[in-house]
Amino acid sequence: MTVLEVRGLATAFERNGGTARAVDGVSFTLDAGQVLGLVGESGCGKSVTALSLMRLVQPPGRVVAGEVRLEGQELFALSEREMRRLRGPGLAMIFQEPMTSLNPVLRIGSQIAEAVRVHGGVGRRAAWNRAVELLGEVGIAEPKTRARDYPHQLSGGMCQRVMIAMAISCAPRVLIADEPTTALDVTIQAEILDLLRALRERHRMAVLLITHDLGVVAEQANAVAIMYAGRIVEYGDVFEVFDRPLHPYTQALFRSMPSLGGRRERLEAIGGQVPDPFHLPSGCAFRDRCPQAIAACADAVPPLVEKVAGHRAACIRVEDAARNPA
Amino acid sequence: MSATTPLVEVENLRKHYPIGGGLFGRARAWVRAVDGVSFAIQAGETLGLVGESGCGKTTLGRLMLRLIEPSGGDIRFEGRSLLGLRPRELRGLRRRMQIIFQDPYGSLNPRMRVGSIIGEGLAIHRLGGRDERHQRVQELIDLVGLPPDAARRYPHEFSGGQRQRVGIARALAVEPRFVVADEAVSALDVSIQAQIINLLQELRERLGLTMLFIAHDLRVVEHVSHRVAIMYLGHIVEMGPSEEIYRNPRHPYTRALLSAVPIPDPRRAARRTALAGDVPSPVNPPSGCTFHPRCPSAEAVCRSMRPPLETGRRDHAVACHVFPAEKP
Numbered sequence: 001m002t003v004l005e006v007r008g009l010a011t012a013f014e015r016n017g018g019t020a021r022a023v024d025g026v027s028f029t030l031d032a033g034q035v036l037g038l039v040g041e042s043g044c045g046k047s048v049t050a051l052s053l054m055r056l057v058q059p060p061g062r063v064v065a066g067e068v069r070l071e072g073q074e075l076f077a078l079s080e081r082e083m084r085r086l087r088g089p090g091l092a093m094i095f096q097e098p099m100t101s102l103n104p105v106l107r108i109g110s111q112i113a114e115a116v117r118v119h120g121g122v123g124r125r126a127a128w129n130r131a132v133e134l135l136g137e138v139g140i141a142e143p144k145t146r147a148r149d150y151p152h153q154l155s156g157g158m159c160q161r162v163m164i165a166m167a168i169s170c171a172p173r174v175l176i177a178d179e180p181t182t183a184l185d186v187t188i189q190a191e192i193l194d195l196l197r198a199l200r201e202r203h204r205m206a207v208l209l210i211t212h213d214l215g216v217v218a219e220q221a222n223a224v225a226i227m228y229a230g231r232i233v234e235y236g237d238v239f240e241v242f243d244r245p246l247h248p249y250t251q252a253l254f255r256s257m258p259s260l261g262g263r264r265e266r267l268e269a270i271g272g273q274v275p276d277p278f279h280l281p282s283g284c285a286f287r288d289r290c291p292q293a294i295a296a297c298a299d300a301v302p303p304l305v306e307k308v309a310g311h312r313a314a315c316i317r318v319e320d321a322a323r324n325p326a
Numbered sequence: 327m328s329a330t331t332p333l334v335e336v337e338n339l340r341k342h343y344p345i346g347g348g349l350f351g352r353a354r355a356w357v358r359a360v361d362g363v364s365f366a367i368q369a370g371e372t373l374g375l376v377g378e379s380g381c382g383k384t385t386l387g388r389l390m391l392r393l394i395e396p397s398g399g400d401i402r403f404e405g406r407s408l409l410g411l412r413p414r415e416l417r418g419l420r421r422r423m424q425i426i427f428q429d430p431y432g433s434l435n436p437r438m439r440v441g442s443i444i445g446e447g448l449a450i451h452r453l454g455g456r457d458e459r460h461q462r463v464q465e466l467i468d469l470v471g472l473p474p475d476a477a478r479r480y481p482h483e484f485s486g487g488q489r490q491r492v493g494i495a496r497a498l499a500v501e502p503r504f505v506v507a508d509e510a511v512s513a514l515d516v517s518i519q520a521q522i523i524n525l526l527q528e529l530r531e532r533l534g535l536t537m538l539f540i541a542h543d544l545r546v547v548e549h550v551s552h553r554v555a556i557m558y559l560g561h562i563v564e565m566g567p568s569e570e571i572y573r574n575p576r577h578p579y580t581r582a583l584l585s586a587v588p589i590p591d592p593r594r595a596a597r598r599t600a601l602a603g604d605v606p607s608p609v610n611p612p613s614g615c616t617f618h619p620r621c622p623s624a625e626a627v628c629r630s631m632r633p634p635l636e637t638g639r640r641d642h643a644v645a646c647h648v649f650p651a652e653k654p
Contacts, residue, residue: 027370041515081407082542094389140601155604156379185378185542190586196596214587238592256520258549261572266527269520274487321573 003206004053004174005032006092009066009084011045011052013277020277022048022061024230027304028103030174031202035207037221037238039214039253043274046210047229054093055083083115088119088170096179098159102151108162109135109147112169117223119170134165139195164195171203178210193220218242226250229275229285232304236311246313248290258274284315292317327596331405332366334390334504335533335598338400339363341385345609356614357608359385361560362399364635369503372537374568376544376583378605380424382560384541387506390538391423392416403504407565421451424497430489432471434481440467440492448501448627465493470525472529487518491525493552498529506538511546523550530545548572553641556580559616576642576649623648 021042030036033157040046051057051253053068055075059153068075070090075083095101103111112131116122122130128147135143138161139207152160160180166177177196181189197220198206209220224241225236226249227257234247244253255268274291281288287297306312340362346354359382369375377383388394390401392408401408403419411419427433434443445463448454454462459648468474472492481489487537490510497505507526510520527550530537541547547554548568555565556579564577577583584601601620606612612619618628627647638651 027531041517133617159603185605186544186586188583188604189588190598191600193588194600213588214590218590218594219588220594221592242590242592253516254590256517257590258520258523258545260545260548260584260589267520268523270517271521273487273518274515 001032002029003032003071005067005069006053006210007067008067009049010064011048011057011061011066013061015060015278018278019232022277023052023066023163026066026085026227026230028225028232028235030206030208032173032206033204035200035209035221036224037217038210038227039217039224040227041212041274043277044227045179046227049227050093050178050208050210054087054091055175056107058100073167083326088115089172091174091176092162092167092170092172093176093178094163094167094180096182097153098183099156099220101163102159104151107148107150108154112147112162112166115166115169122202130169130263131165135162137168138162138165138190139163155188156184157192157277158193160184161195164192164199167224168199168203168205170177174182174206174208175200176208176210178260179212180209182211182213189216193231196220214242214253226253229280230277231285231314233286233314234312236308237306240308240311244308244311246307246311246318247315248292248317249286250313252289252291330368333369333404334538335363335402337368337388337400337402339386339389339401340397341382341389341547342364342397348363348555352632355609358560358611359388359608360396362532363557365555365562365565366400367504367536369536370534372377372539372551372552374554375538375540375545375555375557376542377557378542378583380605380608381557382608383557384508386557387425387508387538387540391420391425391506393425397625402524417418420621422502423504424500424502424507425506426490426493426497426510428512429621430486430493431481434489434492436481439477440472440479440481440484442483443492444477444499447496451500453500462499466499467500469529470495471521485518487514487521490522492515494522494525494623498533501533501640504536504538506540508540510539510541519546526550535611546585551606556583559605560609561616561645562643563617563645564643565635567622567640570640570642574642576644576651577617577646578649579617579624582622615645641645 007027009015009026010021011024013020013022026049038046052063076326096243109128109131113127116127116130131146132143135147140146140161181192211217221238225232228249234250245254252270256270258267270289275285283298283300284302287293302314302316304312307313307318339360342356342358344356363386376385389396390497441463444466445459448459463477472491509520516520539550551568554568554571555562558579564580575584582601585599603620614630615628615633618624625648633645633647635643635645636651639654642651645653
C-alpha cells in the first residue's frame with residue numbers, strides 16, 4: 001500500500017538574481033513498511049528533498065513545483081496549522097547531528113514528553129511516563145533514571161536513540177532519517193540501524209533513508225534512488241540496482257568505493273567536481289564527468305525512464321526497456 | 327621485522343590529561359588518552375591506525391610529531407629520541423615530519439592565498455630564495471593536481487576535495503620523510519575520497535613516504551595500509567600485516583568492528599557481533615582488559631588482568647586472554 005507519493009518535486013534557491021534548483025523534478029513512492037534509500041553526495045539535493053517533504057525549507061529556498069501525497073492527502077494544499085498537526089503522526093524526521101538537535105537545557109524526558117503532549121493531548125504525568133516507556137523501547141537501559149539526564153550526559157549514539165524515541169512518539173506513517181548514523185562510530189551505527197529496522201517492522205513505518213553509504217542502503221533498503229545535481233538519475237529495487245547499476249554515475253560510485261576484503265591497486269575515482277547548482281551544464285548534469293558521454297548528452301536533460309522492468313535510469317546511453325524487451 | 331632501524335618508533339608512549347582542579351588546583355582525575363603504546367614503522371611503510379572516537383588515535387598521531395608533549399615513554403625518529411632534543415633541533419627535524427588534517431575547511435587560514443599556505447613551511451625553514459620557493463609552490467600545485475592559477479586564489483574558492491589537495495601540498499612542501507594523515511579523507515564524499523586516496527598512494531610511492539594513516543573507516547584503511555593497528559581506550563589491542571588482520575582478526579573488538587561495516591551487497595545478510603553498550607569513559611577505564619564489559623567472550627581473568635600485546639605467527643600481535651596470538 002502506497003503511503004507517500006512524491007511527484008515532480010522541485011525546490012529552488014535564489015542568490016544574487018540567480019536561481020538554483022536544488023531539487024528538480026523528483027518523483028518516488030513509498031509503501032508501508034518499506035525503506036527507500038536516497039543516495040547521493042553532498043549538495044546533490046537529498047536533504048533538501050527531505051525538508052521539502054516536511055515543508056520545512058527555509059527562505060531563500062522555496063518549493064516551486066510538485067505534489068506530495070501522504071495517504072492520499074496533498075501536503076502542499078494544507079494550511080501551516082494543519083501541516084503542523086501532521087508532523088509527528090504523519091511525517092517525522094531524525095537528523096545527522098543528534099547532539100545539536102536536542103535542547104541542551106532540558107531533560108531528555110521532558111523533551112520527549114513535550115512531543116507526546118503536543119500531539120497526544122495527555123497530561124504531564126502521563127506524557128512523562130510515556131517518555132520513559134519510549135526510552136525503553138529505543139533500547140536505553142534504566143529509562144526511568146536516564147529520562148532525568150541532560151543531552152550532554154549522553155553519548156552520540158544515546159542522543160540518536162532519544163531523537164528516534166521522539167520521532168516515533170506519535171507513531172508516524174513515514175519516518176525520514178537524514179544520515180542518521182553518519183556522525184556515529186561504526187559499532188554504534190550498527191546498533192542504531194538494527195534499532196530502526198526493529199521499530200519499522202513493529203510499527204509498519206515507511207522509511208526514507210537518506211545516506212551517502214551504499215553499504216547502509218544494501219543492508220536496510222528495499223528500493224534505492226540515486227541522486228545527482230538535484231535529480232534522481234537511477235531508481236529501482238535494491239537487488240536490481242546493486243546487481244546491475246545502469247547509470248554511469250551509479251556505476252562510478254560503486255567503483256570508487258573501497259570495499260572490505262576487495263583490495264585493489266587503485267580506486268576508480270570520478271574525475272572533476274560536482275557541478276555548481278547555479279551553473280549546471282546543459283543537458284545531462286553528469287556529462288562532463290561521464291566516461292560514456294556523447295555530443296547528444298548536451299542537448300536535453302535525459303528523462304528518468306524504465307530501462308528494465310522495475311528499474312529506471314536517466315541516461316540516453318542506456319537502451320530503453322521498450323526497445324530492448326527482456 | 328627487518329634488522330634495519332625503523333624510521334619511526336614509539337615505546338611505551340603515554341599521554342594522561344588532568345581533569346578538574348582549575349588553573350592551580352590539583353587534578354581530580356586523569357584521562358588516559360594514550361596509555362602505553364609501542365610500535366615501529368619501517369621506512370616506506372604505511373601503518374593504518376583504526377579506532378572509534380575517543381580511543382586516542384589522534385592524540386597518538388600528534389604525540390609522534392611531538393605536537394603535544396607525552397607524559398611518558400619515548401619517540402624515536404631515525405633512531406634519535408625526539409624528547410631529548412633542544413627546540414632548535416626539534417624545529418630542524420620537524421621538516422622531516424608533517425601532518426595532514428581531517429578538516430579541509432578548518433585547517434587552512436582563510437586570509438592567506440593558497441600559494442602562501444603551501445609555501446609557508448618553505449619560508450619558515452628558509453628553504454631556497456624567493457624565486458625558488460615560488461617555483462617549488464608551482465611544482466607542488468601541479469603535483470597534487472590543483473589548477474595552475476591556484477596559488478593566487480583563496481581557500482574559500484575551492485571545494486572540500488581541492489582544499490585537501492592544498493593541505494597535502496603544504497605537508498609535502500618541505501619534503502618530509504614521515505607524514506601523519508589524520509582522518510585525511512574522512513570528510514570527503516566517496517567519489518572525491520577516491521581521488522585523494524589515489525593521490526596519496528601515488529605520492530607515497532613517488533616520494534618514498536612513510537605514513538601513519540589514522541582513520542575510523544576500516545575499508546579505507548585496508549585499502550591504503552601495509553600494516554594495521556587497532557586501538558581501544560588508549561591501548562593497541564591488535565596489530566599486524568593488513569591482509570592478516572582483515573582475513574584473520576583475533577581480538578573480539580577487531581571482529582566486532584569488522585562485522586559492523588555495512589557491505590554494499592543486499593544479498594549478504596548482516597552477521598554482526600553485537601557489542602553491549604558504549605565505549606567506557608577513559609577517565610575511569612574498566613579493570614583488567616578495558617574491553618571486557620562489552621566483550622561477548624570475556625572470562626573471569628579478563629576482569630582482573632590486562633592482557634599484554636604479544637606477537638605471534640605472521641607478525642600478528644594480539645592483546646587478549648581468550649584469543650591470544652598464535653604461537654610462532
